[in-house]
Amino acid sequence: MPILFIGHGSPMMAIEKSIYSNGIETFGKKLPKPKAVLFISAHWETRGTFVTAMENPKTIHDFGGFPKKLYEEQYPAIGDIELAKEVQNIIHSTEVSLNYDWGLDHGCWAVMKYLFPKADVPIVELSIDYTKPASFHYALAKELSTLRKKGIMIIASGNVIHNLRMIDWENINTPYSGYDWAIKVHERIVGMIKNGDHQSLVNYNHLGREFQLAAPTPDHFIPLLYILALQQENDNLTIFNDSIVGGSLDMTSVMFA
Numbered sequence: 404m405p406i407l408f409i410g411h412g413s414p415m416m417a418i419e420k421s422i423y424s425n426g427i428e429t430f431g432k433k434l435p436k437p438k439a440v441l442f443i444s445a446h447w448e449t450r451g452t453f454v455t456a457m458e459n460p461k462t463i464h465d466f467g468g469f470p471k472k473l474y475e476e477q478y479p480a481i482g483d484i485e486l487a488k489e490v491q492n493i494i495h496s497t498e499v500s501l502n503y504d505w506g507l508d509h510g511c512w513a514v515m516k517y518l519f520p521k522a523d524v525p526i527v528e529l530s531i532d533y534t535k536p537a538s539f540h541y542a543l544a545k546e547l548s549t550l551r552k553k554g555i556m557i558i559a560s561g562n563v564i565h566n567l568r569m570i571d572w573e574n575i576n577t578p579y580s581g582y583d584w585a586i587k588v589h590e591r592i593v594g595m596i597k598n599g600d601h602q603s604l605v606n607y608n609h610l611g612r613e614f615q616l617a618a619p620t621p622d623h624f625i626p627l628l629y630i631l632a633l634q635q636e637n638d639n640l641t642i643f644n645d646s647i648v649g650g651s652l653d654m655t656s657v658m659f660a
Contacts, residue, residue, distance in 0.1 A: 404437050404556040405660035408630040409514045410644055411445075411560045412654055413575070414466045417513035418473055422578065423654050424517055426644040430658065431518035438554035439483045439525040441490065441547065444510030445561035445623040449530040452494070452543070453502040456487035460526065461506035478512035483525035486555065490529060494546050496539070497532070505530075510560045518558070531625055537605050540625050544632035557633060559626035563592050564617040564653035571650035581647030588617040589653055593642065596657060601631045616651070627657070634659045 409427060416424050446465055462477045491499040507515070511528060531540065547557060564585050574580035581589060591610075595603050605628060607614050608621070618624040638659035645655050 404551045404554060405434060405658055406551065406557045406630050406633050407559070408627045408657045409558065409560040410562045410654035410656050411510055411514050412562065412648065412652060414469060414473060414509045414513060417476055417509065417516060418470075421576065423644050426656070427514060427517040428520075430643060431520070434518065434556070436519075437524060437556035439486050439527065439556075440515070441486065441550060441555055441557045442511045442515070442526055442528045443531065443557070443559040443626045443629045444508050444528060445531070445626055446508040446510035447505060447528055447530045448533040448622055450532065450534055452497050452499045452532045453505070453530040454487045454490045454499055455482060455505050455528045456484050456501035457482045457503050457506075458484065460528075462512055463506045463508045465508045476512075476516075478507060478516050478522050480507065480515065480522040480524060480526045483527050486525070486527045489550075490527065490547070493549060494543060496543050496546060502530070514558070514560050531622065533622070537607065537621065537625060537628055541601070541605050541628045541632045544629040548633055551633065557629070559629045561623035561626040562653050563624060563627055563655050564588055564647065564651060565623035566616055566619055566651035568619070569616070569651040575649040575652075578646040578648060580650060581653075582650045584613040584616055585647050585651050585653065588613050589647055589655065593645065593655065596631070596642070597640065599634070604628065604631060617653075630657060630659065
């Protein structure tokens with residue numbers, strides 16, 4: 404199965420058509436239909452590692468201050484309890500607990516509604532343990548590699564540059580409107596992905612002040628590492644939605660297939 408990292412940007416992408424939602428939708432039409440999706444979202448951080456294990460995960464509106472229409476959005480995909488248990492069993496580097504309360508946060512459903520608009524693919528979410536370093540997540544992701552051969556598509560979402568405090572809201576919908584430091588980081592990250600330089604990306608927080616501005620918190624960057632860790636030697640790389648908006652938000656998305 405292909406694996407994808409999607410830059411998801413603002414929750415408004417779920418109801419506003421843009422070049423980015425169109426880009427995700429276009430790739431969705433090219434994808435094979437998987438048995439199920441294992442999803443890693445920037446918006447499910449936990450102490451410890453958890454996987455959703457319910458038959459009907461709820462659509463979570465984990466944001467505030469947006470139009471009523473956004474809160475009315477539902478993505479009624481079913482869960483996959485057997486996949487949740489399999490994920491629990493194949494990960495040996497840490498204990499994985501089954502979760503019955505979470506559901507699908509907007510980092511997941513706002514992407515999935517464009518990739519699989521019929522909501523006809525079961526979804527299981529895997530949480531991000533915020534107490535662990537990037538190297539932990541990269542290593543954990545490798546333990547998931549057998550799922551690709553079993554018809555499971557692994558998708559992660561976040562943003563490779565995500566500094567909300569510095570966003571230029573007047574240019575939030577203007578592609579390539581990045582600050583100088585953001586443009587430099589963007590070019591370096593894309594270059595590292597193309598060159599397979601995973602270790603530099605795992606150690607991103609040691610790459611200088613510009614990278615610290617790009618990822619002041621790790622939550623939106625860590626999901627990229629899951630997809631890089633799952634890259635196989637014969638995979639072809641596709642990069643899409645490759646631009647910055649609002650000065651400090653990068654929508655770059657990646658597929659290996």
